[in-house]
Amino acid sequence: MISLSAVSRHFGTGPSRVAAVDQVDLNIPGGEIFGVIGYSGAGKSTLIRLLNGLERPTAGRVIVNGTDIGAASERALRQVRPKIGMIFQHFNLLWSRSVRGNIALPMEIAGLPKDEIRRRTEELIGLVGLEGRGDHWPSQLSGGQKQRVGIARALANQPDVLLCDEATSALDPETTDQILDLLAGINRRLGLTIVLITHEMHVVRRICSSVAVMEAGRVIETGPVAQVFTAPREPVTQRFIGQIPAPEPKSLSIRLPDEAAQRLLAIAASPDLGLSLKNLTREGNGFRGEVLIRPLALADGVAQLRAAGIDVSEG
Numbered sequence: 001m002i003s004l005s006a007v008s009r010h011f012g013t014g015p016s017r018v019a020a021v022d023q024v025d026l027n028i029p030g031g032e033i034f035g036v037i038g039y040s041g042a043g044k045s046t047l048i049r050l051l052n053g054l055e056r057p058t059a060g061r062v063i064v065n066g067t068d069i070g071a072a073s074e075r076a077l078r079q080v081r082p083k084i085g086m087i088f089q090h091f092n093l094l095w096s097r098s099v100r101g102n103i104a105l106p107m108e109i110a111g112l113p114k115d116e117i118r119r120r121t122e123e124l125i126g127l128v129g130l131e132g133r134g135d136h137w138p139s140q141l142s143g144g145q146k147q148r149v150g151i152a153r154a155l156a157n158q159p160d161v162l163l164c165d166e167a168t169s170a171l172d173p174e175t176t177d178q179i180l181d182l183l184a185g186i187n188r189r190l191g192l193t194i195v196l197i198t199h200e201m202h203v204v205r206r207i208c209s210s211v212a213v214m215e216a217g218r219v220i221e222t223g224p225v226a227q228v229f230t231a232p233r234e235p236v237t238q239r240f241i242g243q244i245p246a247p248e249p250k251s252l253s254i255r256l257p258d259e260a261a262q263r264l265l266a267i268a269a270s271p272d273l274g275l276s277l278k279n280l281t282r283e284g285n286g287f288r289g290e291v292l293i294r295p296l297a298l299a300d301g302v303a304q305l306r307a308a309g310i311d312v313s314e315g
């Protein structure tokens with residue numbers, strides 16, 4: 001659906017030249033929720049603007065839904081842009097238009113018949129949970145409600161791709177989760193591809209299936225979220241993981257015969273499971289005690305312990 005090959009975007013010339021995006025390769029399959037995470041200045045905004053042609057690449061190719069966005073004429077871009085919706089950190093609503101008016105705007109620009117605009121606007125108001133607020137003005141809405149209008153407006157022309165530029169960064173944690181859940185629901189119901197950029201690990205963990213980590217214009221690590229954040233290779237990725245408090249390890253009781261002791265020590269030495277032993281004491285011809293294990297590694301850990309002849313039980 002989206003593919004970037006060797007894409008760079010430079011600003012300025014000579015010694016003041018900045019490589020905002022530097023030799024980026026990315027493939028985002030259709031229907032996915034793909035996160036791009038990085039600290040300020042990493043190049044995330046520039047990358048997302050390359051996807052809808054607001055920025056042109058200095059080098060490389062940007063293909064979105066079969067269109068070479070980087071090389072497309074302004075006229076061709078005007079045709080494909082309605083199929084690439086975008087939502088923003090500060091919502092970017094028109095204050096002089098009601099909720100309904102804001103949502104209808106892209107359809108008015110596209111020249112849709114009035115009846116159809118009216119029907120779709122009501123449908124979108126329902127989709128984003130703003131029933132009864134169609135006549136409200138943006139100034140009468142909370143941040144979360146404003147973003148719901150932004151989402152409805154972005155979906156007005158039935159896009160294939162939704163770009164989210166720090167869409168929850170101005171919202172409190174509870175509203176953030178509501179908006180993220182709304183986006184996940186829309187992804188499931190409409191099957192559209194979502195690309196979101198963020199500096200918050202929580203956002204990626206909550207709704208993304210895959211992620212790219214950016215630093216200094218480059219994608220330094222990418223893959224399925226579980227994989228990238230379970231075994232991070234890069235220091236920046238490890239810093240993002242530090243934003244989330246580590247989940248409490250789970251405690252399990254174990255009993256084992258003497259001959260399984262060596263196997264237990266080998267399992268405990270494996271860094272993937274993050275397993276530690278507690279209160280190990282002698283009992284008959286063996287040992288009893290506890291293991292602490294990371295929740296994510298629980299199923300794998302229990303399977304390995306049992307295969308090694310160790311009796312495992314809860315509590």
Ligand SMILES: Nc1ncnc2c1ncn2[C@@H]1O[C@H](COP(=O)(O)OP(=O)(O)OP(=O)(O)O)[C@@H](O)[C@H]1O
Pocket residue numbers: 011012018019020038039040041042043044045046047
């Ligand atoms: N139009 C521009 N002219 C010159 N430099 C720019 C321009 N746009 C971005 N840059 C530079 O490119 C680099 C990447 O910026 P970008 O805004 O893409 O990063 P970001 O990860 O989105 O950061 P933030 O979250 O702070 O917006 C920065 O060093 C920035 O100063």
